[in-house]
Amino acid sequence: MxxxxxxxxxxxxxxxxxxxxxxxxxxxxxxxxxxSISALLPAAMLIGLIILSLLLLLSDQRKAAAGEAPExxxxxxxxxxxxxxxxxxxxxxxxxxGFYISTVIAVPTVAYVFGFRNPLGLAIATAIVVGSIWxxxxxxxxxxxxxGRLWQN
Amino acid sequence: xxxxxxxxLPEVFALTNFLAVIIGVLAGIVVGAMPGxxxxxxxxxxxxxxFGLEPLVALGLMAGIxxxxxxxxxxxxxxxxxxxxxxxxxxxxxxxxxxxKGQGGFALQVAVVSSSIGGIASAFxxxxxxxxxxxxxxxxxxxxxxxxxxxxxxxxxxxxxxNPVKGLISACFGVFVSVIGSDPIxxxxxxxxxxxxxxxxxxxxxxxxxLYALPPVIDLLETPLKTxxxxxxxxxxxxxxxxxxxxxxxxxxxxxxSFIGIWIGILPGAGxxxxxxxxxxxxxxxxxxxxxxxxxxxxxxxxxxxxxxxDTASALIPALxxxxxxxxxxxxxxxxxxxxxxxxxxxxxxxxxxxxxxxxWQFLFGAILLVLLGGSLATNSFARLLNLPRPLLGSIIIVLxxxxxxxxxxxxxxxxxxxxFGAVGWVMDKLKFPLPPVVLGLxxxxxxxxxxxxxxxxxxxxxxxxxxxxxxxxxxxLTVAVVIGPMLKRRFIDSRKKEGEEA
Amino acid sequence: MHKLFxxxxxxxxxxxxxxxxxxxxxxxxxxxxxxxxxxGGTDVMARTAxxxxxxxxxxxxxxxxxxxxxxxxxxxxxxxANADPDGYTLGTFNLPGMMARTIDRExxxxxxxxxxxxxxxxxxxxxxxxxxxxxxxxxKLIAAAKADPGAITVGMSSLGxxxxxxxxxxxxxxxxxxxxxxxxxxxxxRTALMGGHVAMGILNISExxxxxxxxxxxxxxxxxxxxxxxxxxxxxxxxxxxxxGSMRGFVAPAGLPDDVVAKLDAAFAQLASDPDFxxxxxxxxxxxxxxxxxxxxxxxxxxxxxxxxxxxxxxxN
Numbered sequence: 003m004x005x006x007x008x009x010x011x012x013x014x015x016x017x018x019x020x021x022x023x024x025x026x027x028x029x030x031x032x033x034x035x036x037x038s039i040s041a042l043l044p045a046a047m048l049i050g051l052i053i054l055s056l057l058l059l060l061s062d063q064r065k066a067a068a069g070e071a072p073e074x075x076x077x078x079x080x081x082x083x084x085x086x087x088x089x090x091x092x093x094x095x096x097x098x099x100g101f102y103i104s105t106v107i108a109v110p111t112v113a114y115v116f117g118f119r120n121p122l123g124l125a126i127a128t129a130i131v132v133g134s135i136w137x138x139x140x141x142x143x144x145x146x147x148x149x150g151r152l153w154q155n
Numbered sequence: 156x157x158x159x160x161x162x163x164l165p166e167v168f169a170l171t172n173f174l175a176v177i178i179g180v181l182a183g184i185v186v187g188a189m190p191g192x193x194x195x196x197x198x199x200x201x202x203x204x205x206f207g208l209e210p211l212v213a214l215g216l217m218a219g220i221x222x223x224x225x226x227x228x229x230x231x232x233x234x235x236x237x238x239x240x241x242x243x244x245x246x247x248x249x250x251x252x253x254x255x256k257g258q259g260g261f262a263l264q265v266a267v268v269s270s271s272i273g274g275i276a277s278a279f280x281x282x283x284x285x286x287x288x289x290x291x292x293x294x295x296x297x298x299x300x301x302x303x304x305x306x307x308x309x310x311x312x313x314x315x316x317x318n319p320v321k322g323l324i325s326a327c328f329g330v331f332v333s334v335i336g337s338d339p340i341x342x343x344x345x346x347x348x349x350x351x352x353x354x355x356x357x358x359x360x361x362x363x364x365x366l367y368a369l370p371p372v373i374d375l376l377e378t379p380l381k382t383x384x385x386x387x388x389x390x391x392x393x394x395x396x397x398x399x400x401x402x403x404x405x406x407x408x409x410x411x412x413s414f415i416g417i418w419i420g421i422l423p424g425a426g427x428x429x430x431x432x433x434x435x436x437x438x439x440x441x442x443x444x445x446x447x448x449x450x451x452x453x454x455x456x457x458x459x460x461x462x463x464x465x466d467t468a469s470a471l472i473p474a475l476x477x478x479x480x481x482x483x484x485x486x487x488x489x490x491x492x493x494x495x496x497x498x499x500x501x502x503x504x505x506x507x508x509x510x511x512x513x514x515x516w517q518f519l520f521g522a523i524l525l526v527l528l529g530g531s532l533a534t535n536s537f538a539r540l541l542n543l544p545r546p547l548l549g550s551i552i553i554v555l556x557x558x559x560x561x562x563x564x565x566x567x568x569x570x571x572x573x574x575x576f577g578a579v580g581w582v583m584d585k586l587k588f589p590l591p592p593v594v595l596g597l598x599x600x601x602x603x604x605x606x607x608x609x610x611x612x613x614x615x616x617x618x619x620x621x622x623x624x625x626x627x628x629x630x631x632x633l634t635v636a637v638v639i640g641p642m643l644k645r646r647f648i649d650s651r652k653k654e655g656e657e658a
Numbered sequence: 659m660h661k662l663f664x665x666x667x668x669x670x671x672x673x674x675x676x677x678x679x680x681x682x683x684x685x686x687x688x689x690x691x692x693x694x695x696x697x698g699g700t701d702v703m704a705r706t707a708x709x710x711x712x713x714x715x716x717x718x719x720x721x722x723x724x725x726x727x728x729x730x731x732x733x734x735x736x737x738x739a740n741a742d743p744d745g746y747t748l749g750t751f752n753l754p755g756m757m758a759r760t761i762d763r764e765x766x767x768x769x770x771x772x773x774x775x776x777x778x779x780x781x782x783x784x785x786x787x788x789x790x791x792x793x794x795x796x797x798k799l800i801a802a803a804k805a806d807p808g809a810i811t812v813g814m815s816s817l818g819x820x821x822x823x824x825x826x827x828x829x830x831x832x833x834x835x836x837x838x839x840x841x842x843x844x845x846x847x848r849t850a851l852m853g854g855h856v857a858m859g860i861l862n863i864s865e866x867x868x869x870x871x872x873x874x875x876x877x878x879x880x881x882x883x884x885x886x887x888x889x890x891x892x893x894x895x896x897x898x899x900x901x902x903g904s905m906r907g908f909v910a911p912a913g914l915p916d917d918v919v920a921k922l923d924a925a926f927a928q929l930a931s932d933p934d935f936x937x938x939x940x941x942x943x944x945x946x947x948x949x950x951x952x953x954x955x956x957x958x959x960x961x962x963x964x965x966x967x968x969x970x971x972x973x974x975n
Contacts (some may be wrong), residue, residue: 018586022324029331032346039611043604044345047331054324061320066480075585078377086375086581089369089553096557097567105554112550116376125596127547131554139558143200145725147558148567202696203723206705231838256769296855297839338728340840341975342762349764351736354729423846475854478845478865490697494705496941499845500868576804605842612839613811 009067014075019059079115088112100150104125105132159504160282167520172211176517178469179219180524186220187227188537190237190368190552191559193360194224199487200562202494205264210495214514215521217488222521225427225464226270226529229456230537237368237552241359242427242463244367244594245435249455250450251343258452259339263658264275264398267529269409269457275462276413277420280315282515286470286504288421289476295422297609298621302630303422304603306309307595309638312437316589325588329596332357339605340612352568359428359483361569364556365576370584372556375424375549397518405457408438416465419481421472426482427463428598434462440641468518475499617636683708683745683918687720690908691741691749693734695727699864700750700906701780702942707908709914710935721748730816732759735909739767741910745918748775753905757962758818761969768811769851769962774955776926777907779939780947781862783824785893787809790854793872796896799858800832807835813847813856816840817974821860826968827900848873862904862945863887877901886945890965906944907954919951926950 026048033041033048066072076082088111095104109131110124117149118124139145166172186197197220205213228243233250246266253262280288295303308326315322335346336356347353412434419430438458439448448455470481471488479487489499497507504511543551560573583590587615607621614620621627690708692701701723708721726734737754738749751772759765787793793802793810803810814821817840825836831848839856841847844865851859852872859873866875867887877893879902893900910922929935930948939946949957968974 014586018582029346029357036338036343036345036355037341039608040341040343040345041599044331044334047327047334047600050327051324051331054320054327057320058324073586076173076377081377082373082581085373086578089372089577092553093557093567093570093574096570101561102559109547109554110551112376112553113544113546116546116549118544123544124546127543128550131551135554135558139200143204145562146565147201147561193800199696203705203725293849293853296850296853298855338844338975340817343975344763349727351733353728356733423849473849477849487695487697490695490701493697493699493702493942497867498943501872502868565726609841611837612837615808615837 010063013062013066013072015072016059016066019062022051022055023059026055053133073085085112085116088115096148098152099152100135100153101147102132103150105135157283159508160512160515163509164516166211166509167209167215167513167516171209171515172215172517173520175212175215176521177524177528179216179221180223180521180528181219182216182532183220183223183225184227184230184525184529184537185223187224187239187243188230189227189555189559190231190235190239190365191360191556193228193559193560194221194239195243195483195487196360196559196562197224198484198491202487202491205491205494210510211513211517213491213495214510215517217491217518218514219521219524221467221484221488222270222274222464222518222525223529225274225467226267226460226525228463229266229270229460230263233259233266233456234537235320235371237371238363240427241363241598242466243459244363244428244591245431245459245463246456248435248459248591249450249452250459251452252449252451253456254525258295258453259396261398261401261453262456264395264530265402265405265453265456267526268395268399268402269405269412269460270464270529271522271525272409273413273416273461274467274525275456275519276513277417277465277468278519278522281472281518285472285476288309288417288472290478292421292423292473294478294626297606297613298623299339299626299630300422301603301606301610301621302627302634304599304606306630306634307433307599308603309634310432310436311592311595312638313439313641314432314589314591314595316587318587321586321588322592323443325590326592326596329593330600331596332362332593333597333600333602334604336601340608345520352564352566356601357572357597358563358569359594359597360563361560361573362576363594365573366580366583366590366593368552368556369574369577370581372549372552373581375545375552378545385426386654391560395526402453402457407441408434408454408457409461410438411441412461413465416462417461417469420466420469421481423479423481426470426598427466428594430462430466431459434593436637461635464522468515468522471518475503476501594612672733682717683921684715684717684719686746687722688745689747690721690723690826691723691734691738691747692723693727693731693750693752695726696725699944700731700752701872703906703944704750704908706938706942707778707929707935707942710929710932711922711925714928715921730759732765736766738909739771739911739948740917741911743773743908743915745914745922748908748910748922751907751909753777753907753958754820754823754961754965755818755904756879757958758965758969760962761965762818762843762973762975767957769955771912773912773919774951775908775910775919775922775957776951777905777949777954778926778929778946779906779944780903780949781864781905781945782861782884782901782903783860784835784863784866784890785818785828785876785879786851786859786861786866787874787876788851788854788857788859789872791857791874794876795897796876796893799876800834803832803834808837810836810858812836813839813840813841813850813857813859814861815844815847816842820862820902822974823964823968824860824900824902826972827902828898831898831900832924841963863890864945867943872902884945886940905957907949923951 030048033045092108109128186192198217228240229246232238232243232246232609236247236251238244250262311326337354415434416430435458439445470485473478474485474489480489560569610620683851692702692704694700704723712719712721724861741747760768793799844861847859850856863884875890878890879900
């Protein structure tokens with residue numbers, strides 16, 4: 003992958019600066035409904051963010067013009083996205099089908115997918131994790147964890 | 156009053172009461188060491204159970220957990236760069252570089268000794284000086300507290316990192332997140348978009364877990380096969396009595412950290428994270444070689460850990476005498492006291508001296524026990540735990556994150572919010588936006604605003620109210636000195652250098 | 659299949675045991691939803707009352723307190739309003755806060771959403787001044803407020819709460835004007851008073867009882883002297899006819915079956931005169947005043963009307 007034909011507007015810093023700009027400007031709209039004293043601090047911060055992200059944008063574009071390569075964000079974007087999606091899926095599953103079932107599935111799955119493939123190790127680790135959580139939080143402290151919204155109705 | 160103190164002592168040594176402190180310290184270390192679980196969460200989970208316990212057993216557990224967790228937070232901060240509790244953020248600055256250099260064991264030993272010293276100092280402040288120190292709290296009205304918050308915010312300047320624009324973006328982001336929720340005066344919503352869950356603002360733990368724990372977890376999974384970043388074998392642990400002599404040069408840092416921690420503790424609202432940041436900054440400023448800081452300077456760990464433990468017992472000074480907690484944990488503990496009919500106020504010391512002074516002793520013993528329990532046992536076993544295969548460690552931390560965040564209010568909404576912050580945190584981490592300004596901004600932003608607006612109401616809209624008394628003016632002067640001082644010093648040194656070169 | 663068998667076996671057992679077809683309420687644990695975190699005033703009330711309610715419900719009844727904190731109690735009370743009215747979900751209820759929230763915010767409940775069981779705590783408002791203010795009688799205070807309208811700063815716990823309504827009543831009665839300084843909670847307000855940062859404060863009697871030496875307590879907003887601190891004079895004694903306070907009690911979702919209501923009401927009636935309960939509440943700074951059933955409902959309506967009227971005249975947000 004040569005850096006030469008990379009679009010200078012797709013540099014990560016440029017993208018994030020534009021992102022901050024858009025989000026901050028978006029949040030600025032509801033501040034108009036607030037009393038002026040109430041809006042003072044949030045508006046100041048949002049305007050600050052807009053100005054700062056413009057500065058960031060300028061300096062990154064200047065670097066691009068000077069031919070500096072952008073800093074590499076990740077070596078394996080697929081793994082990062084995969085990891086994040088698995089974590090989100092685990093949270094959603096806890097919400098929908100319950101914490102314990104999801105955890106029993108998620109701990110070995112995540113570890114397996116990302117390279118720890120020893121079946122005995124996986125089984126023992128899962129048992130210890132789920133067991134001690136149940137023992138400490140549920141049994142010991144009668145904490146409730148999500149039971150699964152799907153089963154409730 | 157001091158005779159009451161001695162009178163309370165035998166009861167503290169009763170088997171169950173003392174056992175409670177030991178169990179508390181151990182539990183606290185474990186809770187603090189788990190990314191995602193914080194002392195506040197552990198104690199609030201415990202409060203309903205304390206109904207059925209003897210007061211000193213319940214309070215001993217709480218005192219132990221508080222002390223233990225403040226140190227426990229340092230363990231993952233050093234080994235994984237994930238602060239176990241909000242107050243351990245400053246510990247990552249030098250603790251993690253030390254671990255990478257193979258001095259993780261020493262870093263943890265510095266942390267446990269410093270934590271213990273801070274805790275002991277704080278317990279003594281609580282035991283001996285509670286009534287006079289609570290008078291100090293009274294001096295701080297909204298205007299003065301506003302200046303304390305500004306002073307804290309000013310220290311963001313030292314946390315900006317290499318790129319000031321990025322650092323300021325982080326700070327603005329943190330402050331903006333802090334204003335989400337109901338307006339401090341009128342109670343109307345700001346940026347909640349009709350979500351009741353957002354009305355109380357965004358809990359610091361949610362943001363912290365998202366920003367600090369999720370990116371390292373993704374890193375753990377991203378580069379799965381190498382296991383050399385957590386070097387259990389090369390942790391460099393040696394018996395603590397051998398490590399102690401190496402620390403004798405830190406006494407100034409310990410003294411300063413204790414003082415800062417106690418001081419921040421008696422002021423309501425700011426808490427351990429601010430104490431740790433301030434202590435770190437001050438220690439670096441007075442260091443002979445500030446350029447080593449952030450590269451693995453053990454004194455940095457000492458500064459942060461002394462201060463975050465020094466604010467534990469002292470946060471109870473305003474809590475016990477005035478009913479206003481100095482930290483979030485102290486707020487939960489107040490609930491635990493109320494459960495046993497111990498109502499804060501001047502009468503507390505008179506009506507229930509045995510329990511109150513016993514509680515103070517428990518803080519002291521909790522801090523002392525920290526060295527014994529945390530020094531070898533917990534530190535070694537935890538370091539080994541973190542030596543697990545990386546994918547497995549990652550998946551376990553994910554489960555802990557979910558539990559920790561869910562348990563704050565018992566709702567999934569917070570978990571989803573944490574994941575959102577996690578995505579933001581990962582991008583920030585990769586693009587080298589510094590994270591500490593976000594944390595400080597979140598803690599102090601709304602706090603400063605609330606007090607500013609209270610002060611303005613007291614002054615009936617006149618901004619002059621902010622400069623009306625000596626305490627305020629002293630704080631303003633301090634802030635200016637801290638911000639301008641180093642700039643002048645640097646310019647002075649630079650010009651000296653130039654002269655030297657020219658000559 | 660297995661479940662079905664279990665159920666029929668259970669029912670069979672009940673029929674045999676009771677000799678009647680209907681199982682007695684309560685046959686499973688009752689959940690009490692508290693809209694605040696564990697250790698708060700409302701939580702302590704619920705947890706202190708729970709064992710006594712269990713005792714008077716009899717039959718091995720059990721109450722499980724569940725904390726659903728957030729949005730000053732609104733999240734918890736909304737959960738109660740939307741729960742099944744079967745008697746197995748009760749909740750704590752705060753006045754005037756819960757009613758004020760239906761006015762100053764969007765709320766998914768209103769005063770018709772509940773079966774009103776009993777109000778248990780009535781914590782009357784008190785007027786206090788800072789020692790440094792020199793205003794040690796009501797007359798001096800009102801005179802100062804009239805001399806320079808708005809010069810007296812009043813620390814209180816929030817806008818739209820009992821403290822706020824108390825001040826509005828006082829302002830209406832004396833035709834005076836004050837500057838409100840709404841702190842986050844009453845402890846910071848009290849501390850600011852002790853430090854002399856605000857001149858006057860409106861708090862509740864439980865919050866000042868142990869600070870009488872540090873503050874000037876001018877008067878209590880009750881018709882008669884409170885049992886909680888009988889040495890404190892009422893405002894009425896001094897010619898200011900204001901009665902106001904913060905109330906905490908128990909509600910259930912609207913539409914509770916009559917037999918369940920009757921059982922719960924009987925339990926609360928016995929609770930009201932249990933000396934152990936009264937002592938436990940006194941120890942945890944909860945002045946008890948039990949108001950049950952329809953009276954409680956009428957009280958809620960009255961407070962709603964007051965809050966609404968205040969909101970129409972001077973909206974606070």
